[in-house]
Amino acid sequence: MRRPVHRLAMAAAVMTAVTAGVLPASPAGAESRPQSPAGAESRQLVGTWSTASDRLTPTDRLAVTIGGQTVRMVARISIGGSGLRVRLSNVFGRKPVTFKNVHLGLQAYGAELVTKSNRPLTFARRKWITVQPGQAIWSDPLEEKISGRQDVVVSAYIPTAVEEVTGHDRAYATTYLSTPGDHAAEETAESFTGTSTQWYFLDRVAVTTGGGAGSVVALGDSITDGTGQGSDANRRWTDYLYQRFGRVPAAKRMGVLNVGIAGNRVLQPGVGPSALSRFKRDVLSQPGVRTIVVLEGINDISRGEYTSAKPLIDAYKKMIKLAHAKKLRILGGTLTPFYGYSTWTEEREEIRQQVNVWIRTNKAFDAVIDFDKAVRDPGFPAQLAAPYDHGDHIHLSDAGRRRLAYTVRLSQLV
Template sequence: MRRPVHRLAMAVLVMTGVMAGVLPLSPAAAESRHLVGTWSAASDRLTVDDRLLAPIGGQTIRMVARTSVGGSGLRIRLSNVFGVVPVTFKSVHLGLQAYGAEIVGKTNRPLTFGGRAWVTIRPGQAVWSDALPGKISGRQDVVISAYVPTTVEQVTGHDRAYATTYLSTPGNHAAGESGEAFTTTSLQWYFLDRIAVTADGGIGSVVALGDSITDGTGQGNDANRRWTDYLYQRVGQLPAKKRVGVLNVGIAGNRVLYTGVGPSALSRFKRDALSQPGVRTIVVLEGINDISRGEYTSAKPLIEAYKKMIKLAHARKLRILGGTLTPFYGYSTWTEEREEIRQEVNAWIRTGKAFDGVIDFDKAVRDPGYPAQLAAAYDHGDHIHLSDAGRRRLAYTVRLSHL
């Protein structure tokens, strides 16, 4: 569906800077402004799904991401952290989505990197773009188009975007507003892992570290119904000065202690959580995969890992909140022994006083009559992942004053 014309027109004015004609900031005000994350996705080395012709190269990638908090001077970060060869981007543009791969007229603008229209990123590195003049609002669907001229076989990206990415026929189509050249689709994000804006000094970001429950398993594609999306719907209703960026760094299948589907949460904690621009608070909701797929005989390994995360966060003077692990009775790997470990972990999170605050996700979505299982309304159907109502319930369990 097309968006209402008046909303598109407003977005065009903001992106082109016409509405950004505010008075120059005083030196004191300028100093108080800082970079704040407005969108993020945790990266890994991508696998190839059956909808994508691999490898990437000689074509343009067009991705859609929804901002959370608004601000000025938008920047994106492209990552080659898991690559094995340098990756060159000859042309990168950012515009506003009209629908599908089509971009709202006159919003598609080139991004530069150190003043250049191109950038080469070495393996293991990530690079921020220069700031794009003008303002961008929160909850805005931005489109990033990047021309990759040479073949890249090992791509850094996010596997389960639950968002459509558009891949072009051969050639550089980054500057175009039409979607006609983008004939193939994928459900992965490529190279893009962060978007940030400049905002007032009092505005920060909250990072949600997790697994598939945070990543959004169970939602429809392009639905933006992760629990973090619902959280920002709440945050977005606050006065502008009290809003925060909400950054989702969940990886479906991820574990706290074991590197398998993505690096372990403990090993990626610094990169995906602590180094986010403007981060003030981290929410940890992860560990159910360690329990449901592991051979642990107690909660001790997970508790020790949480303690390490807490120590790292406190060393940066950041707030870290612990989310209790949600039920999974009825799932194929549930056993009484694993349920005992989950209960032990949750008891420690609730009473251990190690986290700066507790978000009792377990209590929010469990069946009151049988607490080992999800309430029927919150169960996506496999007895471990959440329905839209369940993910929304998680978001409304968070106390905004704790962020």
């Protein structure tokens, strides 16, 4: 059950879109960063929430054709600020998608919004936008401030059917689907009779902050995506991480962005594009990104036919080079155990150990986060410690995901 919101983080007065810094739709391969308003050099746009997108089709888990209805999606932001913007993506679409009457509010419970919190979003000062295939677009900013760790709700009316939706399959969050028609401005839940556990089109939220704030981007697979948690639980290891940031002085907080995809691999496409191929789009183009945490590679090992760690190591080196070219810090997370999982073999375990030795000793990453050491069984390091095992011997329990978050030293991320 979600905790009801008892106070507004946005002013109840009507929010007026700031027209400075309006962005055109951006190509899929381009860096899509909104710019701070003119005269605000001491302030910058920082990502406060993100997800990694892929193409959703009717063959995917719970995927449906979207259109002729309103989609209402919930995202828990990490850092607060003003000038909030959302990004809608058609990166994986093959036809244009039109969005009308997009709104942003605060969640009360389920599809119901806090009274008088729902505000219209504009795109280049228009109430509608058509996003071409392969593109994404940011909304104009809202003026009022919003505090961090809020459940914001984006409602968008999609007038025509979209069969190939750009979205995120395993949101572990409830999305609400309306009866036919435009219900985006409504704050009640009556029209939202259907649900899904996917995010559609929405892939980023950013705010304007001061004091040199930045964001940390977590690149990964199901361990980062949050497999094992309940729907609407917000118990990804990155959720626990931004909870930690909430207890430090505001000037030291960072946005925490999760771009994990369950089933994703570093080297080969499969569930989503490979991590290496999506690195520029999902990581480097995030607004305000300062630090990157890489925790990915176990699917390459557990499902691949590699005979050594070299292919993975070479991929990590490419990511490091790309990050350093942007003057960003990049941290390497050691790969966690999977003994007892259906695809475990001694040969694959040896490759995992080779990868972890390289991460720990090569000093190619700016710092190392030893996730493996944190959650392995001290008496049998090839397997997860029982309290951290979700039950399938590869995914983590809530305690395991929390343990990952507390393994990160916040000073490593600044």
